Structures are given as structure tokens and as C-alpha cells.
Amino acid sequence: MRLNGEISYRNEEEENERLCSIDIDDEKFSKEEERRKLVVGYALTSKKTKSFLQPKLEGLARNKGISFVPIDQNRPLSDQGPFDIVLHKLSGKEWRRVLEDYRQNHPEVTVLDPPDAIQHVYNRQSMLQDVADLNLSNSYAIYNEKDPLSIPDVVANSGLKLPLVAKPLVVDGSAKSHELSLAFDNCCLSKLDPPLVLQEFVNHGGVLFKVYIVGEAIKVVRRFSLPDVSKRELLNSTGVLQFPRVSCAAASADNADLDPAVAELPPRPLLEKLAKELRRRLGLRLFNIDIIREHGTRDQFYVIDINYFPGLAKVPEYEHIFTDFLLSLVQSKYIGHPADNS
Numbered sequence: 001m002r003l004n005g006e007i008s009y010r011n012e013e014e015e016n017e018r019l020c021s022i023d024i025d026d027e028k029f030s031k032e033e034e035r036r037k038l039v040v041g042y043a044l045t046s047k048k049t050k051s052f053l054q055p056k057l058e059g060l061a062r063n064k065g066i067s068f069v070p071i072d073q074n075r076p077l078s079d080q081g082p083f084d085i086v087l088h089k090l091s092g093k094e095w096r097r098v099l100e101d102y103r104q105n106h107p108e109v110t111v112l113d114p115p116d117a118i119q120h121v122y123n124r125q126s127m128l129q130d131v132a133d134l135n136l137s138n139s140y141a142i143y144n145e146k147d148p149l150s151i152p153d154v155v156a157n158s159g160l161k162l163p164l165v166a167k168p169l170v171v172d173g174s175a176k177s178h179e180l181s182l183a184f185d186n187c188c189l190s191k192l193d194p195p196l197v198l199q200e201f202v203n204h205g206g207v208l209f210k211v212y213i214v215g216e217a218i219k220v221v222r223r224f225s226l227p228d229v230s231k232r233e234l235l236n237s238t239g240v241l242q243f244p245r246v247s248c249a250a251a252s253a254d255n256a257d258l259d260p261a262v263a264e265l266p267p268r269p270l271l272e273k274l275a276k277e278l279r280r281r282l283g284l285r286l287f288n289i290d291i292i293r294e295h296g297t298r299d300q301f302y303v304i305d306i307n308y309f310p311g312l313a314k315v316p317e318y319e320h321i322f323t324d325f326l327l328s329l330v331q332s333k334y335i336g337h338p339a340d341n342s
């Protein structure tokens, strides 16, 4: 924790005298703690910085004694700070190495989130395996081979029903890793671009639920999604249809006039259980889960995607949720709760 800007010391001796003179009564000490700054070093792309670190977040953070300090990627990380928290979302092996070294030398700093945990959801196979292990409905197949010619055999053996959604196996933030396509018949499967994950396309009424997890907080928003594929369309459609990036850019469906059976949010107990289990299994505190409800059912839900450090600014009141989360991380450190498992 850092002293706030109001208290300045000319030299170390005066600082030592002050620290010795602080009477240890809890009231004063806790007030002192309250006034100390929480320093968050951040390593984000300029695009992410612009979308996430909005003035309303920085302003509220300042009022709560939290400062965001940009990490200079051209200088040694250990020469910067000191930080209470390092918040990051950068790709590349070099950054992961730098961060792992830093974590070894600075166990007192909370890293949001640990690089290994992030890598786990950057592979759609390991991402979805954690969901499958929860015995939640899932219907997908993995195709790791380079040669697409045996995709039809894998699909035939997996029992997946057409149409299928084909997704690049690796998520690396590039546009290519979000290039999804719909395969309507078996003969086009060998035209797909492996390695990839194949999921059954599940009709879900054109609306999906984005469940944002920020520490213990859970916020659900509705988002427009791909439209249902009718039986007639299925009979008349052939080949592979590549579709543009959908959910992150799609407009919110929260205020749309929707069929209540489509719009009804997933039950809170299911979301609480899912969030608790995935926090534990993934070792992440900042992520979202894309959930769809099979159209025509009440409670047949599918988790189709998990995203690390998603577009939190799309969540109403995100600045309050995020600053409270940051404070809880540091308070848990002082009180010794296990919440901070960085």
C-alpha cells in the first residue's frame, strides 16, 4: 500500500520518527490505512486502455484512493512501481515471461490474472473442458490435426448434429481468432481451417447472456446473437458460411422487446454455482461467460465461450464494481482472507 499525496516527507529519518510516533490504536491506524493509496500498474494495449480506463473509472478510483499507473514495457518491470496490483492483458511469450519473473520476486503484488490461468482460456479446448467437467450440457468436438480431410470422420464419430459452428482453437486477440463459420453439410467440413473447435449450432432465439465475473461480483447482460437456423434454411443451405464477429460488437438486447421465454435470464443459483466453480477451476477473477438457452426449453443452457478480461466497460456501473473489487483484493490481503489467490 502507498502513502497518499497529502503526506510528504523530506527524508527517511522524519518518516521513521513519524512511524514510531503513530499510536497503535486501531481506530487511527485503520483511518491511516484508509487514506493510503492503492497503486494499480496496468499493461494494456492502447485500444484496451481507451475502452477500459475511461474517465468515469479513473475519477471514481481517485476518490477511493486508487491510482492507475501505466507500465512502461520498455523498462524492467521491477524498476517500476511499487505496485499493489498489476492489471494486464497483453499477448506474447515475452510478456508472460516478464510477468512470471516479476511474480516470483514480488509475491506481495496481486497479478490480475496469473498468466497460466489466462493461457488456459486462450485455448478453446482447455476452456471448454472445464465447462464439460461441470457436467453442464456441452456438445463440441476438437480437431487438432492440420489436415482438414478427416474432419468429416471426426464429426461422424462425435455424434454432433449439423449445422456446426467452427471456431479457431487458439484465441490470441487477433481478428483471425474470432473468425467463426457455420458448416451446413458434411461435404464442406474438409474446407474448414484447422486446428479448430466444432460445436453444434444451438438455436437460442437470437439472444445470448453475457455473464461478467469481477471477483465475487456477477453481472448478466443480454446481447443480440446469431439468429436461429430454421429447418427450411437447414434443408436449403449448403457449404460453409463465415460470419462476422457477433457478440462483442452486438448491441445490448437488455431494453429490446423480446419473447419473455427468450429474454428470461438464467436462474441466479445456476450463475452463482457456475461463477464459483469456474473461478476456482480457471484461477481467474476477471472473465465473462457466454451462455445460450436452447430455444423452446426453459433450462437447457450451454456455455459457448469464456473470455478473459472482456469489455467490462459495457457493463452498467462497471466503474463501481471494478473499484470495489480492487479494494476488496487489498483488504483481503490485510485481513488474510484467501480471496487473493494471485
Ligand SMILES: Nc1ncnc2c1ncn2[C@@H]1O[C@H](COP(=O)(O)OP(=O)(O)OP(=O)(O)O)[C@@H](O)[C@H]1O
Residues within 6 Å of the ligand: 165, 167, 177, 178, 179, 180, 199, 200, 201, 202, 203, 204, 208, 224, 225, 226, 245, 246, 247, 248, 290, 292, 304, 305, 307
Ligand atoms: N454453439 C453455438 N450455438 C449457437 N450460436 C453460437 C454457438 N457458438 C457461437 N455462437 C454464436 O457466435 C457468436 C460468437 O461465438 P463465440 O463467443 O464463441 O466467439 P468469440 O470469437 O469467442 O467471440 P467473443 O470472444 O467476442 O465473445 C456467439 O456470440 C453466438 O452468437
Ligand SMILES: O=P(O)(O)O[C@H]1[C@H](O)[C@H](O)[C@H](OP(=O)(O)O)[C@@H](OP(=O)(O)O)[C@@H]1O
Residues within 6 Å of the ligand: 047, 048, 051, 089, 171, 172, 173, 174, 210, 247, 248, 249, 288, 307, 308, 309, 310, 311, 312, 314
Ligand atoms: O462483449 P464482450 O465483453 O464479451 O467482448 C470482449 C470479447 O469477449 C473478448 O474478450 C475480447 O477480447 P479478445 O478475445 O482478446 O479479442 C474483448 O476485446 P477487448 O479489446 O475489450 O479486450 C471484447 O471486449
Ligand SMILES: [Mg+2]
Residues within 6 Å of the ligand: 247, 290, 305, 306, 307
Ligand atoms: Mg463470445
Ligand SMILES: [Mg+2]
Residues within 6 Å of the ligand: 171, 305, 306, 307
Ligand atoms: Mg471469446
